Amino acid sequence: SQTIHQWPATLVQPVGSPLSLECTVEGTSNPNLYWYRQAAGRGLQLLFYSVGIGQISSEVPQNLSASRPQDRQFILSSKKLLLSDSGFYLCAWSGDRGGDTEAFFGQGTRLTVV
Amino acid sequence: AQSVTQLDSQVPVFEEAPVELRCNYSSSVSVYLFWYVQYPNQGLQLLLKYLSGSTLVKGINGFEAEFNKSQTSFHLRKPSVHISDTAEYFCAVSPSGGYNKLIFGAGTRLAVHP
Numbered sequence: 001s002q003t004i005h006q007w008p009a010t011l012v013q014p015v016g017s018p019l020s021l022e023c024t025v026e027g028t029s030n031p032n033l034y035w036y037r038q039a040a041g042r043g044l045q046l047l048f049y050s051v052g053i054g055q056i057s058s059e060v061p062q063n064l065s066a067s068r069p070q071d072r073q074f075i076l077s078s079k080k081l082l083l084s085d086s087g088f089y090l091c092a093w094s095g096d097r098g099g100d101t102e103a104f105f106g107q108g109t110r111l112t113v114v
Numbered sequence: 115a116q117s118v119t120q121l122d123s124q125v126p127v128f129e130e131a132p133v134e135l136r137c138n139y140s141s142s143v144s145v146y147l148f149w150y151v152q153y154p155n156q157g158l159q160l161l162l163k164y165l166s167g168s169t170l171v172k173g174i175n176g177f178e179a180e181f182n183k184s185q186t187s188f189h190l191r192k193p194s195v196h197i198s199d200t201a202e203y204f205c206a207v208s209p210s211g212g213y214n215k216l217i218f219g220a221g222t223r224l225a226v227h228p
Contacts, residue, residue: 006157034216043120043204043220044158059215090157092216102148103216105157 006106023091137205
C-alpha cells in the first residue's frame, strides 16, 4: 500500500532563518506531488505541484520554493523565513492516471516563525 | 479557473441531529468534486468524491453528498451526527482534465455538542 511521510511534525524557526520540509511517498511511482499551506482560520492554498522529477509549478508568488530531486521526494524550502510563512503545511500525492484524482495527504508540519 | 465557496465557516449542532454543510463551486470546465475531513493537527482524509454517474454519493462515516449541476452545488449531509464528527470539513474541486490540482474552499468547522 501507499504511504506518505512528512517531517518534522512541528517546527519553530526565527525570522530570517532557512527552511527545509521534506515529504516522501512509498508504494507508488511517478506520483503527482503537492505542497499546500493552511493559514490559521483559512482554507488550504496550493503552493506548488510537480508531475515529475525536476518539474515544479508554482501557484502563488511567495518566499518559498520547492524541489523534486527524486521521483517520490518533494522538498519545500526557504532561504529566509518571514513571519507570514507561519502555518500548517501539508504534502499530498495523487496518481498520474487521468481518472484517478484522489489526493492523499501527509500528517502536516506546523511551522511557527518567531 | 475554478473556485469553491463554503457558505458556512462554523456549524454548531447537537448530537444525533442532522447536518448539512454547503458547498458551491464555479468552473468553466467539467470538474470532479470532493469532501475532505481534517481532525485537529492532522492531515486531510477523503470522505467522498463525485467523478461521474449518480449524483448522490455515499462516503465514509455515514456522510453523503449530492451533486447539483444546475446549482453548481455539492452539499454534504449526515442524518445523525456524533461527537466524533467534530472536525473541519473541506470541499474541493479538480478539473476533470489535466493535472489533479485540488482547489479547496475555506472550510467549515463542525462542532457537535452533547
